[in-house]
Amino acid sequence: GAGVSQSPRYKVAKRGQDVALRCDPISGHVSLFWYQQALGQGPEFLTYFQNEAQLDKSGLPSDRFFAERPEGSVSTLKIQRTQQEDSAVYLCASSPGTGDQPQHFGDGTRLSIL
Amino acid sequence: DQQVKQNSPSLSVQEGRISILNCDYTNSMFDYFLWYKKYPAEGPTFLISISSIKDKNEDGRFTVFLNKSAKHLSLHIVPSQPGDSAVYFCAATFFNQAGTALIFGKGTTLSVSS
Numbered sequence: 001g002a003g004v005s006q007s008p009r010y011k012v013a014k015r016g017q018d019v020a021l022r023c024d025p026i027s028g029h030v031s032l033f034w035y036q037q038a039l040g041q042g043p044e045f046l047t048y049f050q051n052e053a054q055l056d057k058s059g060l061p062s063d064r065f066f067a068e069r070p071e072g073s074v075s076t077l078k079i080q081r082t083q084q085e086d087s088a089v090y091l092c093a094s095s096p097g098t099g100d101q102p103q104h105f106g107d108g109t110r111l112s113i114l
Numbered sequence: 115d116q117q118v119k120q121n122s123p124s125l126s127v128q129e130g131r132i133s134i135l136n137c138d139y140t141n142s143m144f145d146y147f148l149w150y151k152k153y154p155a156e157g158p159t160f161l162i163s164i165s166s167i168k169d170k171n172e173d174g175r176f177t178v179f180l181n182k183s184a185k186h187l188s189l190h191i192v193p194s195q196p197g198d199s200a201v202y203f204c205a206a207t208f209f210n211q212a213g214t215a216l217i218f219g220k221g222t223t224l225s226v227s228s
Contacts, residue, residue: 004157006157031212031213033215033216035215035216040220041220042118042203042205042218042219042220042221043158043203043216043218044218045215045216045217048213048215050212050213055212055213056213056215059215091157091158093216098212098213099209099210099211099212099213099214100210101146101148101163101207101209102148102150102160102163103160103216104160105150105157105158105159106157107155107156107157108157
């Protein structure tokens with residue numbers, strides 16, 4: 001497709017389980033961002049990739065959060081030992097170059113931790 | 115401390131009238147601002163942007179005004195249409211700097227009645 005694709009759209013997990021969220025950016029886009037959007041809030045930055053290199057992970061809330069983009073295209077955000085406060089919408093965005101705007105967002109994955 | 119603030123959680127406007135959405139920011143170093151529109155269960159969609167070297171940018175029914183001295187920007191929609199009903203996010207960033215995340219406000223829900 002032409003846009004940023006995220007899967008699954010919805011994920012329900014029990015507290016303590018591990019989850020993996022996938023992002024397929026626009027083809028050829030160098031920059032990839034992950035954001036977390038809590039209910040009633042704006043998206044908040046988690047991490048940034050330039051091609052396969054994770055250049056900024058300052059927004060990851062704990063060491064339970066891990067992201068990768070091994071071949072510089074698809075990215076996976078993994079959350080280990082999930083907790084209820086991890087419940088949120090996780091958004092992925094990409095842009096063509098290294099400083100380009102705007103960022104183009106996917107529809108997100110809504111994660112619910114029971 | 116929120117760097118981008120949208121102090122009105124909601125706004126109701128009649129079809130055909132003007133909608134004005136406001137946004138304030140605290141970091142005077144921000145030099146690029148964007149507005150995104152979000153429908154339920156979809157990701158944010160880019161609407162319009164403005165560089166700090168300008169004070170106005172217009173695209174069809176949408177105009178963004180920037181007042182740097184007041185650290186304030188606004189989005190005007192004229193005329194408003196029912197399809198404009200959505201959540202609008204203001205975002206700020208540093209233009210053309212690799213890997214710079216967008217800093218979002220909490221959003222304003224616009225309802226346009228016919």
